[in-house]
Amino acid sequence: MKMQNFKYEGSGLNRFFGPLEARIMEILWDKAQEMTIKDVQQKLDNDNDNKANNFNTVMTVMNRLVDKGILQKKAIVRSSRYKPVVTRDEFMEAQSKELTLDLIEEFGSLAVTHMVDALDKVDPGLLDQLEQKIKEMKKDR
Known part of the structure; x- marks a missing residue:
């Protein structure tokens, strides 16, 4: 939805x-x-x-x-x-996913760059989580 x-x-x-x-x-x-x-x-x-x-x-x-x-x-x-x-958590999960996909579809790498910059400003630990997620995704290819 x-x-x-x-x-x-x-x-x-x-x-x-x-x-x-x-x-x-x-x-x-x-x-x-x-x-x-x-x-x-x-x-x-x-x-x-x-x-x-x-x-x-x-x-x-x-x-x-x-x-x-x-x-x-x-x-x-x-x-x-x-x-x-759906539950509140399911709703927020679905909406954040939709927003992220829309941003990447419209703005491409610029949106991704801004998201990575924001991660470091909001919570440096999130950058480590992103790095781990990228490694997992590359390994599964």
Whole structure:
């Protein structure tokens, strides 16, 4: 599942989702079980004193997440239960992979050079991990 809108200025889930979408996904991932729209709305209200998220807004956003392939919807009698299609870790893994492939496809060796430079600035130990990974890949060829 490739997210269409990546926001450079955001952080975490807000790079992939709008603020309410991100909060809804956090709630569903944290709960780790199916939830109804009402369950999610109540959790949003408990976390936010102004209770600004009405049922219809939450329902619309959750159904859009279903349309995007992020949530799964199961109809049960008079309500529906929602759950994420993948875990938070699986989602972040897939998105980081997609972003990396897109960057390399568009910018080639320039993107790789910048990534290696960033590794050394962020965590020098990551450079050692990269070196080991490259050795393994060369050995498997």
